[in-house]
Amino acid sequence: MVKPTKATKSTTRKRPEINPMIQGIPTANDFRKKVEFIRLVVKEWVTNGGLGNSDMEPKTRLRWGGSRELVNVKVPYKHVWVTVGARDGDDRRVAWFDPKKPTVDIPDIE
Secondary structure (H helix, E strand, C coil), rough: CCCCCCCCCCCCCCCCCCCCCCHHHHCCCCHHHHHHHHHHHHHHHHHHHCCCCCCCCCCCCCCCCCCCCCCCCCCCCCEEEECHHHCCCEEEEEECCCCCCCCCCCCCEE
């Protein structure tokens, strides 16, 4: 039986050429920060036993601290946490968030 020969191609990877006009878009959109936040959310789900199982206590909830839409939005901002199907049902909590005082916990809105 004849063995196949190895390819003569180089094993080094070539980086893709990215149009200079769009190179700054991921940075401008906080792409790395968003991916890190998603990683933290998934880690929290694993820690709490399943998809959508987030810590719903006001002091320990994950909060997005990156860019957000600010057109026609008044301070404080409304934060919404939702678990769909987690904990044997759906849960939705709403709280206010003041970016000028990010460490202050404002109670949930009923």
